[in-house]
Amino acid sequence: MRDLSRRQFLAGTTAAAAAATVRAPFAHAQKRGGTMRFIPHADLKVLDPIWTTAYITRNHSYMIYDTLFGTDDKLQIKPQMVDKWGSTDRGMKWSFTLRDGLKWHDGPPVVAEDAVESIKRWTKRDPLGKLLAAHTAKITPVDKKTFALELAQPFGPVLDALGKPSSNVPFIMPARIAATPDTEQIKEFVGSGPFRFVKDEWQPGNQVVYVRNAEYVPRGDTPSGSTGGKKVNLDKVIWRYIPDAATAAAALDAGEIDWWENPPLDFVPRIEKNAALATFVTDPRGTQGWVRPNHLQPPFNNKKARQALLYMVDQPAYLQAAIGQPKFYKTCPALFTCGGPWESAAGAPPKQDLARARQLLKESGYDGRPVVVLDPTDIALTHGAALVTRELMTQIGFNVDLQSMDWSTVVARRAKKDPPAQGGWNLLFTWWIASDVINPAVHAGISGAGASAWFGWPENGEIEKLKTDWVRATDRGRQKQIAEEIQKIAYDEVMYVPFGQWVLPTAFRKNVQGILQFPAPVFWNVSIA
């Protein structure tokens, strides 16, 4: 069994914890039963986790689907639906056997064909999945519980792909549902996970309801992240979407809500003072903020103009405006996150240098045209970043057109490659959790694939080649070298400018126990006393 690649890939564990953590609420005597009322960070609109990378859809999917492998709180990949697995022929042939007791919510048992079809659908959309598919010769079911994967070329991160914790996650669905083309959304929501989705009680914009799947057979081991036994203690989980933070805070205070996923950081000091409430950082690896320019349209199609941005961004100012509470953020030059296994400062500007930024802007031949900056005002962190950006850009000589809108409009608009005057954009802001940017294979922002890269569409052939080298490299030292090369290029091209790293605590009433450390909120192991 070859676990070399796995370890290389996700090595570095205890060092992975960033910033402030509060004592984890371990479940001791777990009470069974009860209804959990939870406030999610967004409204659940789309129910297809392959179709969209939205974190809310991913969280929903963790409720009702299961995965072949999972990621534990030390970033190790461990089996979940898989019982035995192995590779032969120097890692070119893999075989996986499902464990017993897996059943779909509508009755039939889970078979290998379901897994194969689900993986195939996933590989059509997800960047890591696409890489896997490009290296795969074929993937087929062998018998009812076993399927085989044959590689065409060496590919190290096979298990890491199958156990990928965050968007897009290769959730396993019935073969007939997984056969839906990846360009359409699935219409049925049958999974094999620890909860069932009560579709009739789903009120978009208001609530989502889940009930315990009594037929679910959890593994025997201790739960950690998305690995281990998913023992459910709750009877029912209600996600109540309350967009107004003040109302949500008051509801938590009053006991009308048990668990609030993402309280704005300004509320955290007050929550910590309340004896009935507690906070916990579920993802200590953190989140990274991006300032992303559009490489297709002037002025940022010019490298010097982009580099002006690089020297203009002052992480402390951004973090103060976007996040606000110093306890929860830190500056970080590493594109693969600080605290992650590929952390490095290679290629990053040492500090803010406005004079140099002004110089670069002049050298780029900027003609004074308005620069369209998208400002989603409904998300505090991007709104703060947008306001700081406007000030700084104006200082170095840009003519800024700050356009306010809500996040859904940003999502619609960022896809447009047209010139800004015809509905496109020049600069936008976003954020990704560490798991999504932790290495060159998953990081969507350092893709140099041009028109088919993530929004912003940077073009750089060398970085694409280096990514493939990285995936194929077997030596840890060599991988580190390549990762640093990649980061240098990404900075030189200014694929994006990171504006800092932060962690977000979750808040809950003290009678809630068993919350696990994982980038997504998961509801097994949790109980209400």
Added chain:
Amino acid sequence: MLAEVLRRLMATIPVMVVVAIAVFALLHVTPGDPAVIIAGDYATADDIARIRAKLGLDRPFLTQVGIWLSQVVRGDLGTSIFSGLPVSTLIKQRAEATVSLTILAMLISVGVGVPLGIVAAWKKGSWIDRLVMVVAVSGFSMPVFWLGFVLVYVFAISFAWLPVQGYQPLAAGLWPFLRHLILPAVTLSVIYMALVARMTRASMLGVLGEDYIRTAFAKGLPPGRVLVRHALKNASLPVVTIIGIGFALLIGGAVVTESVFALPGLGRLTVDAIVRRDYPVIQGVLLIVSGVYVLINLVIDMLYVVLDPRIRY
């Protein structure tokens, strides 16, 4: 009478058609595009084009109008672009909260506003009159959400007598239902109350000057009886009118109130749909709400006949 009712019902149809087309036109003359949002984060231009075709968004405007109207006539309000649920289902899910809130708010406004107006009219020119009117106008001038937050802070947080947010359907019991609606209904009723009070006062003043009222007082009838049985009945016409007109105000206020108190109502549904450009939902809700408004006005017109026998059609 029946003929009159029918005639008026028929007259509302062209109005509703205009509303329907206006709503449709409004949404389709738009820079925003739901297809892009639906297409997801990795979509190519082809994917987006395919989705637009599937939603029928690429057909000529008039064709789309025609298709939609023919569906509406058959009772099919379409399917939400985002959730995939039928619009009529979404409306049914959310209607109870909004209807309950609006009716409760109206009851409070009328229940408090009419007596206030009567008192102000009776004691015209006195400090009571001035006070009532200033309080009424103030209620009318405050932003609804501001008042809502103040009430939440005082009653739900500081005193913890009432819940902060949420909605309990009637099926869950009368008291939980009322408990969750008291603060939102009071918040919403304040604007309406002011209107009702002012109109009642104005109308009563007109009536109180009449000879037959003075006769009634001279005859020694108790003031309460005079005010309510004689004056009010004759003054009620404009008040009823205001109730009809005020409904539109209430619905507008409900949109904001639902947002403050996290009530799962039509207001929030519409706001969400507008922001996401979920055309079928926006069209469906605006159509239904306008339809209700038109119907209410029709009912009020009919009420005129009952209240004032002099009015004959």
Added chain:
Amino acid sequence: MAIASRDLALDVATPRADRLARAGRALRRHPTLMAGAVALVVIVIAAVSAPLWWTGDPLQMRPIQRLRPPSAEAWFGTDHFGRDIYTRTIYGARISLTVGAAVSAISLVFGTTLGLVIGFYRRLDTVMMRVMDGVMAIPAILLALALMALMRASVRNVIIALVIPEIPRVTRVVRASVLSLREHLMVEGARALGVGTPRILVRYILPALVAPLLVQGTYICASAILVEAYLSFLGAGTPPVVPSWGNIMAEGRAYVQLAFWIILFPGIFLAATVLAINLVGDGLRDALDVR
């Protein structure tokens, strides 16, 4: 005849003191009108001359001083970006008042024109009134919201979005007046003399509309200021870079427990301004004896 000329003579000869005394009597008779008018004038002056009132820069962010309660340095406290609430509130008056006045003026102009035309040309009447009824059947705030969703957030677009629902109401009022005034002897006489329709509209009908339109205008102004606040609260109003009272409160809504001053002060100013305008409207209505 003799009486008339004597009155005439009296009018010309009235000394200034007498006119002042008459104004004073009007004041005492309509205290609420005066109170409202005075308050409004103060607010308008403050808005226009905002930099003179010890204000700073309404857009300046000082994240280090975020969420500070009212103090000697920041009279109304600071918001989550460290911006001074007092300054933003005073500057916010500009935006809110501008929106109110613009919506009022524009909807009066368009509504009156439409009402005059429809009232006079019967052929257009049925069709146009059905359209007006249709637009009025859609609750104003939802219509404004839908319109804002089509357009980019800007003060100009907010004004447009607020004007459109108001026009039908003004049209209705004007049309009703025109219909009743048409039959007036004066008008019939003028027509018999061959006076053209536009002249009739302007010389005979329009003057009679001034009083009710003035009153209507103040109510529209008050309503527009409030609805702008609602739109901003729902996230579809003036762009956040532009401080309007509605905007400031919308951004502060998350902090109602932590920093209630962000919502409190703009809310007080908003309520006070709208109240003042409503009182002026009421007062005008009583004074001008409009039904």
